[in-house]
Structure formats: structure tokens, C-alpha cells
């Protein structure tokens with residue numbers, strides 16, 4: 363392949379090819395491993411190279427390896443070793459120094475470790491003691507680690523979920539407020555005001571200015587994020603207007619001429635060269651296509667990777683758009699319920715600003731690919747016409763049963779008024795500045811993390827609703843506390859039984875609780891309940907055993923639950939203990 367282009371373009375092309383090839387090679391090997399290929403104890407190497415490249419003097423350079431993957435079937439389980447785009451070799455091959463831009467773009471190692479949605483993979487890397495990220499990436503990865511690597515599309519979708527579930531606040535009024543603050547005084551007001559913001563509670567001079575700087579930085583970052591969203595909305599909409607103008611001109615002109623004339627009109631208005639406009643248009647069309655398939659929420663909440671995703675377009679395939687289409691209503695449920703004002707941003711292009719999904723995120727049950735979400739009560743009407751569900755953040759004690767006492771209490775504070783964690787031995791406190799226990803930081807002791815990135819979904823196989831993970835939960839991460847009404851004496855209802863040295867209690871979630879209420883049983887679950895004591899009170903926490911994005915979250919309800927139940931388990935696992943066959947066999951074993 364002879365290439366005669368500028369260094370930047372060539373490097374970009376090599377990077378683009380490397381990314382595509384790496385993804386393909388990995389897929390090929392993973393498919394082989396999944397089908398149980400018998401490579402006869404061999405070590406195989408698959409390589410992808412660029413050859414015929416010329417350096418700046420026009421001389422041929424050596425072959426440049428852009429991706430390589432090894433499969434070692436001599437070990438069990440078979441291992442894949444992966445060498446991504448080797449910038450050093452590639453650029454030596456091209457006899458050119460990496461440009462500053464390229465250095466950033468090709469630094470996929472760091473991006474892989476830091477990009478949104480990389481929790482599972484990131485933890486693999488950081489769990490290698492003393493290993494630098496670069497060396498860790500080159501380490502041999504097990505099949506499981508390889509599978510948990512996310513494709514470009516999956517990473518992009520992770521980015522959307524992460525920003526929807528993060529604390530970012532997208533609100534056009536913020537932009538106006540910040541602008542007015544600058545215009546009215548020309549001073550950085552937050553730095554000179556006495557400050558009434560609740561986050562500014564400092565005492566020393568440095569603390570005071572740090573606190574104010576925190577507030578200013580938060581507000582400006584938020585404003586900038588909102589502006590960026592406005593920018594991509596306008597640019598995506600511009601593409602629609604461009605297409606409409608071309609269509610209009612096509613009535614009297616051949617299509618190519620109509621397009622050309624529309625570009626010229628735009629260049630005049632933008633004061634840009636045609637090349638500049640065409641480059642921008644390519645990216646903006648990407649924004650337009652994302653909004654068209656995944657809805658405006660997908661575009662507005664796209665993470666940091668949006669520009670890159672649209673610039674390189676290596677994942678712009680029909681299946682990517684199908685994946686986004688399938689999630690459109692799911693993104694909207696989360697965006698509407700967690701960011702009630704986000705649709706106001708669409709006002710800038712005269713788009714619809716009315717919220718579609720109102721209420722709590724779990725007031726809605728997301729349905730099959732591309733279907734609108736259903737109101738939660740509707741999904742229980744066949745059993746209870748008046749079904750309603752109260753969302754709780756904390757357990758609620760049934761005073762008729764327990765009066766003013768909490769049956770979950772297991773210990774009192776020590777003489778200094780502090781509680782110590784019996785797992786990590788550190789002080790616990792609801793004040794993040796005084797807390798040292800890091801056992802479940804997304805649930806206790808830290809600044810409250812946002813809601814867990816999970817949705818109630820319609821199961822396709824007769825279990826009614828279930829809980830689906832939008833993002834991966836690495837093994838050991840808390841998915842939520844089992845929150846409901848703390849009571850006792852209920853019979854014939856699904857309850858969690860809790861026990862301390864002095865009492866036995868039930869947690870009932872039938873009509874009040876949190877998302878853990880919707881978790882189904884599996885004989886091969888991906889999460890489990892753990893007891894944990896927070897501030898002297900027993901808590902039951904749902905902990906991941908390694909949940910992947912888009913997977914149903916399940917637990918094992920235990921044999922005690924199923925024993926005398928007149929029900930069949932629908933978990934579908936090959937080793938299901940309570941499916942129709944297992945139950946029939948248990949009742950009438952086949953004659954030997």
C-alpha cells in the first residue's frame with residue numbers, strides 16, 4: 363500500500379487501521395476460543411502490518427506492525443496476548459517523530475485505563491502490583507479479561523450511561539447565570555463574595571479560598587459541559603438543515619450540484635474554506651446519526667469520546683446504530699428522571715422540551731429493543747390493579763412491630779463516640795471528612811454517589827420484571843443496600859430474613875424499597891448478599907461477583923426459598939436446580 367500524505371494524516375490512518383485491526387483480531391481469537399478450537403498445544407500468532415510506506419524522502423520504509431495477537435493453547439485455559447498499535451515501531455518505520463496531536467491520539471494505553479466505563483479492565487491493570495500501565499497492557503490476559511474488554515461501541519455507550527448517572531447537571535439557565543455573573547462586574551465574583559454556598563464552610567484563609575475555588579470551578583465546568591452539549595445539538599441539527607436544503611435544490615439541480623451549492627452557501631456564512639467545512643461536516647454528521655438512532659439523550663450525554671468516535675467513524679456500522687436504537691428509550695428514561703431539565707437544551711433548535719418520563723428512574727420499566735418504557739404499576743396490574751411502589755433510600759422501621767427500636771442494632775459507639783468497622787478496623791462516620799472506612803464507599807461514608815446505574819426491565823422469559831446493569835460492576839462493588847420495611851411476622855410473602863445476636867427481623871419490599879426489590883433468582887448468580895455493619899447497625903448489601911454491562915443482575919435466593927415453593931425456576935442456567943426437569947426428577951427420580 364503506497365501512501366503519500368502528510369505525516370499527521372498517515373499516522374492517523376495507521377492509528378485508525380490499528381484500532382480496527384485490533385478489534386477484528388481479538389474477535390477472531392475470542393470466537394476461536396469460544397468454539398473450543400483444538401490447536402494441538404500450539405502457540406499461534408496473528409499479525410497485521412502496513413507495508414510499502416515511504417518516508418519523507420520518498421524512500422521505502424520497513425514493514426510497520428500495527429496490531430498483533432498471540433494465542434497460546436499450551437496453557438490451560440488458553441491465553442491471548444495482545445500487542446496494540448506500537449507507536450514506537452510504527453513511527454520509526456515512518457522515520458518521523460510523533461506529532462504532539464498524534465502523541466495524544468495514539469496514547470490508547472492511557473485512554474484504555476482512564477476512559478469511562480473501563481472499571482473492570484482498569485482494576486485488572488491497577489491490581490498488578492508495581493506494574494506500569496504500559497507493561498500491564500502487554501501482559502498476557504486471560505480469556506475472561508479479554509472478554510471484559512469493551513469494544514469501541516460499548517465504550518461509547520458506557521460513556522453515555524456514566525454521564526447520565528454522574529452528578530453533572532445540564533441546565534441552560536446555568537450558562538446564562540455564569541454569563542451574567544461575568545458581565546455585571548467583570549470580576550470573578552465567587553472568589554470575592556462572602557459565599558453562601560453550602561459547600562463553603564471553611565475557616566482558615568487557604569481553606570476559604572479553596573472552598574470558593576471549588577465552587578467556581580464546579581460551576582464553570584458545569585457551564586462548559588452544558589455549552590458543549592448545546593454545541594453538538596446545534597451541529598447535529600445543522601446537518602439536518604443542510605440535507606433539507608440539498609433536497610430543496612435537487613428539485614431543479616442534479617444532486618451533486620445541489621450539494622456543492624449548499625456547501626458554498628454554508629462556506630460564505632461560516633467564512634470557512636470548503637475543506638474546513640467538509641472536515642467539520644464529517645464529524646457533525648456523526649453527531650446527527652447518533653441523535654437519529656439513539657435519540658437526543660445519547661448525543662447530549664455522550665462522554666469525552668464523542669468527537670473521536672465521530673471523527674474516526676470506525677464503528678459507524680448498521681449494528682452500531684441498531685444498538686443505539688435499542689437503547690433510545692432507556693437513555694431517555696434515565697435522562698428525564700435524573701436530569702429533569704436536560705430537554706430544555708433542545709429549545710435552542712426549537713426541539714421538544716417537554717419531559718417524557720416523569721418521576722423516579724424506577725417508576726419506569728424499560729422494555730424490549732426500541733420499545734417505549736412502561737409505567738411500573740402497569741406491570742403488576744394482572745395481580746394487583748392498585749399496585750403502587752414507594753421508593754426508599756433508607757430502611758423504614760415498622761413501628762407497630764418494633765416501636766422506637768431498630769432490631770438491626772448490633773453495637774454501640776465506643777467511649778469517644780466513634781464506631782469502628784469490624785471488617786477494616788477503621789473509624790466510620792456519615793461525615794465524609796471524618797470517615798476512614800472504605801468498605802463500600804459508594805454506599806457509606808463518602809459523598810453520596812448518585813443512583814446505581816441499573817434499570818428495572820421487562821424480562822423476556824416470564825419472570826415479569828428484573829434488574830439490568832447499564833454499566834459493569836466489578837467484583838466486590840456494592841450494587842445497593844437491601845432496603846425495605848423492617849418488620850416481622852409476615853407469612854407467604856417474599857421477605858429477606860435478617861438476624862443479629864438478639865433479634866430476628868424481616869425486610870419486606872413488596873410495596874416499598876429500592877431497586878434490589880426487582881432482582882430475580884439465578885442458580886448461577888452474578889451477585890450475592892453480604893452482611894455489613896454500618897454505625898452499629900446491621901445492613902444487607904448486594905455485592906457484585908462481576909456483573910457485565912447489559913447483564914441481568916441476579917442472586918441465589920437459596921434452597922430454603924425454593925424448597926417448599928410451588929414454582930419453577932426460569933433462570934435458564936444449564937445447572938438450574940429448580941427448573942421443570944430438576945423438580946420432576948426430585949419428585950420422581952428416573953429408574954436406574
Ligand SMILES: C[S@@+](CC[C@H](N)C(=O)[O-])C[C@H]1O[C@@H](n2cnc3c(N)ncnc32)[C@H](O)[C@@H]1O
Pocket residue numbers: 824825826827828856879880881882883884930931932933
Ligand atoms: C423479589 S421479586 C423479583 C422481581 C419480580 N420478578 C417482579 O417482577 O417483581 C421475586 C419474584 O420474582 C419471580 N422470580 C424471581 N426469580 C425467578 C426465577 N429464577 N424463576 C422464576 N421466577 C422468578 C418470582 O415470582 C418471585 O416471587
